[in-house]
Amino acid sequence: xxxxxxxxxxxxxxxxxxxxxxxxxxxxxxxxxxxxxxxxxxxxxxxxxxxxxxxxxxxxxxxxxxxxxxxxxxxxxxxxxxxxxxxxxxxxxxxxxxxxxxxxxxxxxxxxxxxxxxxxxxxxxxxxxxxxxxxxxxxxxxxxxxxxxxxxxxxxxxxxxxxxxxxxxxxxxxxxxxxxxxxxxxxxxxxxxxxxxxxxxxxxxxxxxxxxxxxxxxxxxxxxxxxxxxxxxxxxxxxxxxxxxxxxxxxxxxxxxxxxxxxxxxxxxxxxxxxxxxxxxxxxxxxxxx
Amino acid sequence: xxxxxxxxxxxxxxxxxxxxxxxxxxxxxxxxxxxxxxxxxxxxxxxxxxxxxxxxxxxxxxxxxxxxxxxxxxxxxxxxxxxxxxxxxxxxxxxxxxxxxxxxxxxxxxxxxxxxxxxxxxxxxxxxxxxxxxxxxxxxxxxxxxxxxxxxxxxxxxxxxxxxxxxxxxxxxxxxxxxxxxxxxxxxxxxxxxxxxxxxxxxxxxxxxxxxxxxxxxxxxxxxxxxxxxxxxxxxxxxxxxxxxxxxxxxxxxxxxxxxxxxxxxxxxxxxxxxxxxxxxxxxxxxxxxxxxxxxxxxxxxxxxxxxxxxxxxxxxxxxxxxxxxxxxxxxxxxxxxxxxxxxxxxxxxxxxxxxxxxxxxxxxxxxxxxxxxxxxxxxxxxxxxxxxxxxxxxxxxxxxxxxxxxxxxxxxxxxxxxxxxxxxxxxxxxxxxxxxxxxxxxxxxxxxxxxxxxxxxxxxxxxxxxxxxxxxxxxxxxxxxxxxxxxxxxxxxxxxxxxxxxxxxxxxxxxxxxxxxxxxxxxxxxxxxxxxxxxxxxxxxxxxxxxxxxxxxxxxxxxxxxxxxxxxxxxxxxxxxxxxxxxxxxxxxxxxxxxxxxxxxxxxxxxxxxxxxxxxxxxxxxxxxxxxxxxxxxxxxxxxxxxxxx
Numbered sequence: 001x002x003x004x005x006x007x008x009x010x011x012x013x014x015x016x017x018x019x020x021x022x023x024x025x026x027x028x029x030x031x032x033x034x035x036x037x038x039x040x041x042x043x044x045x046x047x048x049x050x051x052x053x054x055x056x057x058x059x060x061x062x063x064x065x066x067x068x069x070x071x072x073x074x075x076x077x078x079x080x081x082x083x084x085x086x087x088x089x090x091x092x093x094x095x096x097x098x099x100x101x102x103x104x105x106x107x108x109x110x111x112x113x114x115x116x117x118x119x120x121x122x123x124x125x126x127x128x129x130x131x132x133x134x135x136x137x138x139x140x141x142x143x144x145x146x147x148x149x150x151x152x153x154x155x156x157x158x159x160x161x162x163x164x165x166x167x168x169x170x171x172x173x174x175x176x177x178x179x180x181x182x183x184x185x186x187x188x189x190x191x192x193x194x195x196x197x198x199x200x201x202x203x204x205x206x207x208x209x210x211x212x213x214x215x216x217x218x219x220x221x222x223x224x225x226x227x228x229x230x231x232x233x234x235x236x237x238x239x240x241x242x243x244x245x246x247x248x249x250x251x252x253x254x255x256x257x258x259x260x261x262x263x264x265x266x267x268x269x270x271x272x273x274x275x276x277x278x279x280x281x282x283x284x285x286x287x288x289x290x
Numbered sequence: 291x292x293x294x295x296x297x298x299x300x301x302x303x304x305x306x307x308x309x310x311x312x313x314x315x316x317x318x319x320x321x322x323x324x325x326x327x328x329x330x331x332x333x334x335x336x337x338x339x340x341x342x343x344x345x346x347x348x349x350x351x352x353x354x355x356x357x358x359x360x361x362x363x364x365x366x367x368x369x370x371x372x373x374x375x376x377x378x379x380x381x382x383x384x385x386x387x388x389x390x391x392x393x394x395x396x397x398x399x400x401x402x403x404x405x406x407x408x409x410x411x412x413x414x415x416x417x418x419x420x421x422x423x424x425x426x427x428x429x430x431x432x433x434x435x436x437x438x439x440x441x442x443x444x445x446x447x448x449x450x451x452x453x454x455x456x457x458x459x460x461x462x463x464x465x466x467x468x469x470x471x472x473x474x475x476x477x478x479x480x481x482x483x484x485x486x487x488x489x490x491x492x493x494x495x496x497x498x499x500x501x502x503x504x505x506x507x508x509x510x511x512x513x514x515x516x517x518x519x520x521x522x523x524x525x526x527x528x529x530x531x532x533x534x535x536x537x538x539x540x541x542x543x544x545x546x547x548x549x550x551x552x553x554x555x556x557x558x559x560x561x562x563x564x565x566x567x568x569x570x571x572x573x574x575x576x577x578x579x580x581x582x583x584x585x586x587x588x589x590x591x592x593x594x595x596x597x598x599x600x601x602x603x604x605x606x607x608x609x610x611x612x613x614x615x616x617x618x619x620x621x622x623x624x625x626x627x628x629x630x631x632x633x634x635x636x637x638x639x640x641x642x643x644x645x646x647x648x649x650x651x652x653x654x655x656x657x658x659x660x661x662x663x664x665x666x667x668x669x670x671x672x673x674x675x676x677x678x679x680x681x682x683x684x685x686x687x688x689x690x691x692x693x694x695x696x697x698x699x700x701x702x703x704x705x706x707x708x709x710x711x712x713x714x715x716x717x718x719x720x721x722x723x724x725x726x727x728x729x730x731x732x733x734x735x736x737x738x739x740x741x742x743x744x745x746x747x748x749x750x751x752x753x754x755x756x757x758x759x760x761x762x763x764x765x766x767x768x769x770x771x772x773x774x775x776x777x778x779x780x781x782x783x784x785x786x787x788x789x790x791x792x793x794x795x796x797x798x799x800x801x802x803x804x805x806x807x808x809x810x811x812x813x814x815x816x817x818x819x820x821x822x823x824x825x826x827x828x829x830x831x832x833x834x835x836x837x838x839x840x841x842x843x844x845x846x847x848x849x850x851x852x853x854x855x856x857x858x859x860x861x862x863x864x865x866x867x868x869x870x871x872x873x874x875x876x877x878x879x880x881x882x883x884x885x886x887x888x889x890x891x892x893x894x895x896x897x898x899x900x901x902x903x904x905x906x907x908x909x910x911x912x913x914x915x916x917x918x919x920x921x922x923x924x925x926x927x928x929x930x931x932x933x934x935x936x937x
Contacts, residue, residue, distance in 0.1 A: 033398070034399075035399065037402070081629075084633060085632075090636075091343070091398075091399065092339070092632075093632050093636075095345045096345070096537070097628070097629055097632055099628070100625035100626070100628035100629050101625065101629075102625075103527075103624060103625045104621065104625035104626065106621065107619060107620070107622040107625070108622060111618060111619065218526070219410070222406060222407055222410055225406065225407060228403075229400065229403060229404075258418070260414065260417070260418040261414070261418060263410065263411060263414055264411055264415070266407070266411075267404075267408060267411045270404060270407060271388070271393075271404070272392075274392035274396070274400065274404070275395070278392075278395040278400075279396070
């Protein structure tokens with residue numbers, strides 16, 4: 001029983017990271033119907049840039065700089081990869097361009113930071129805390145709190161500020177929002193900036209828990225896909241629940257079956273959800289008007 | 291022209307067959323074998339990417355499944371080559387179905403996301419299931435021994451060549467058949483395709499499974515070619531290479547995948563040779579600079595459009611002199627190539643070549659097969675697939691509610707359509723007429739209520755199965771298959787008359803030819819009926835608006851419907867055309883087809899409708915004969931506002 005509780009606690013921290021990346025997918029999918037297949041690479045770049053900066057300053061000072069870097073990276077991806085494809089209404093186009101940008105980023109990162117994984121110095125004590133026999137790393141608590149905080153901040157921004165209203169309007173109906181004088185192109189660019197920013201933030205949150213390296217983003221980005229589909233691409237609640245389910249499924253499979261198989265339940269769950277409720281567990285199915 | 295084409299195909303095959311004798315270098319023969327194997331996979335991938343328009347990021351994994359099926363069968367059970375290859379095709383096709391059935395239920399990037407995850411999982415499984423696959427150590431396989439003769443590398447080249455020619459032949463036949471037409475139709479206009487009984491979902495899955503089968507064939511051939519397989523071959527990089535090959539070679543062509551295969555197999559060789567890389571990158575940069583200079587002076591493109599490719603190509607050429615080991619930067623180069631192809635060569639190299647040929651010799655390129663069949667009067671009509679059994683009402687909609695969020699577009703609407711009648715549906719804009727149409731054809735699933743058609747409850751089923759039951763429709767916003775010719779549009783409507791299977795298509799059995807022929811006669815007759823006989827081989831998007839509406843009627847009639855839904859057929863027609871339309875609708879009725887007509891031209895409605903239903907704000911406000919409805923106070927109020935008495 002204690003082991004199971006321990007596995008669930010570790011699964012929660014992992015799941016929140018997935019949720020945060022999946023949240024980034026949702027941000028851009030809502031405004032533009034596209035998403036960044038290189039979200040994992042945005043995370044990886046955030047972590048590696050953070051690693052370099054941490055050599056010169058404290059972890060807490062580094063975070064805002066990484067957020068700025070993430071936003072710029074998102075703008076770059078949107079301008080180079082997504083915007084032309086949206087103009088030509090080519091789904092194939094944006095999928096291929098975001099993938100190719102992703103492999104370019106990964107390759108460049110390999111050439112700058114090397115092929116080997118590097119440990120990221122932890123800003124918090126690495127001594128686990130004990131709660132009723134369950135060990136929790138302080139960093140794991142930071143991951144959960146940080147992830148929830150940034151999601152909450154974005155939600156508040158969307159609901160309360162006038163710029164957020166523009167984002168919501170664009171998500172509801174891009175054409176109508178455009179006719180009302182909202183610069184929807186700008187809103188989409190902004191959503192990409194926000195999306196990559198959350199990914200970069202996720203990167204510096206997860207880095208002290210795992211190793212940092214050019215390939216760290218691939219699997220994380222992939223898991224977040226599963227989370228986004230399981231929870232629903234248009235449900236904020238869905239990604240958190242989806243993330244937790246996947247995170248816990250992984251830690252338990254890793255322990256009870258074999259660590260080699262820990263990535264398998266994700267796909268099975270993914271196929272199952274698509275087969276039963278394609279819009280995701282919490283997603284609303286959209287009625288396409290003719 | 292087709293003679294020239296046939297001769298060139300024979301010459302190409304002969305040249306490929308002669309290559310090993312002219313150039314007996316085992317290394318190059320092996321490269322050509324790999325090219326042939328990749329080309330088979332790419333032909334299949336093109337069905338998904340080019341024809342159906344979905345992105346698969348799982349083809350490397352499917353290739354791996356094919357490889358490992360053959361490998362495991364050989365290694366564990368010593369199954370012979372000729373059995374292992376078909377088994378690989380079947381197993382990989384099965385995996386394709388497991389993937390496609392859930393992933394294609396929703397539109398959007400889901401297939402790409404699911405296949406990407408699938409790719410990772412398959413690699414993990416191959417690594418972990420050591421008892422079957424020997425894990426990371428890989429499997430060793432020997433080429434088959436036939437009649438006491440050990441098949442050599444050169445022999446194997448001929449085996450792959452035969453497989454490639456067969457694959458080309460089969461794919462060509464499939465894509466030229468009604469199946470290929472269905473693939474193109476669903477990509478062109480999914481809604482219209484569903485409403486013509488061609489289920490978008492079913493045919494997307496069909497295409498994906500076919501494509502997976504071909505990946506399985508390629509995979510099994512690869513196993514025997516390499517004689518050693520290990521999990522790391524089938525990685526994400528290979529998937530990227532496959533996609534690059536398909537789009538670079540040219541989608542929707544047979545030559546494109548072969549060209550693409552040559553490029554991606556040769557690419558690593560180019561990248562391993564720094565001198566060659568420098569020469570090629572400088573060459574590309576020079577060509578880009580020259581083209582840009584030409585394009586800017588000739589005002590084809592603006593400088594802004596050309597800045598990015600110029601920067602990229604020049605920096606590629608310059609970087610060649612600073613890098614010693616290009617293979618380190620291999621992925622960056624692949625990425626840049628994909629970006630380049632997506633933006634500047636969207637139709638691939640073959641598409642680019644075709645574009646040039648069309649400019650100088652337009653008669654050399656046939657975008658469509660010309661169908662020169664002449665229609666006649668007796669072939670216009672056919673009995674419905676499902677004979678009308680119910681007497682009295684053909685269709686009954688009971689208490690239909692259709693809610694979009696807080697808006698009730700239809701509120702408790704009852705509708706009874708008498709068999710053999712023309713039933714008018716009128717009302718001001720936004721009253722729910724088109725919504726009714728969409729509910730009846732299954733595009734919207736009503737929030738409440740049920741619809742009974744011909745004795746069956748059809749609510750909750752799919753648009754394509756409703757079309758199969760015998761409800762055909764036209765669209766208010768024309769939904770033709772724009773890139774197909776008029777007659778091809780009608781042939782999509784006739785899809786349900788093609789009962790023959792894939793096997794018939796591949797072997798062009800008499801049954802297949804007979805069905806094809808009678809469908810073509812029928813299609814031509816239908817075009818003649820709506821007065822478009824002269825425009826049969828014209829692309830639908832080039833027809834004037836009024837003619838497009840008529841073509842939609844012909845296409846709908848091809849479904850052999852017992853109920854025809856016409857959504858504003860008179861919009862965009864001139865006065866004489868409208869007269870023609872009225873007589874057309876009367877002829878349709880006289881052949882026993884019940885019609886529901888949405889129309890704003892009151893003269894049309896009043897002259898041909900037996901019953902008219904009036905909707906306003908989602909509710910039925912009047913129903914009766916045209917004359918009775920015309921003098922109904924509620925109707926006058928809805929149309930003119932205020933009460934009739936006050937005026």
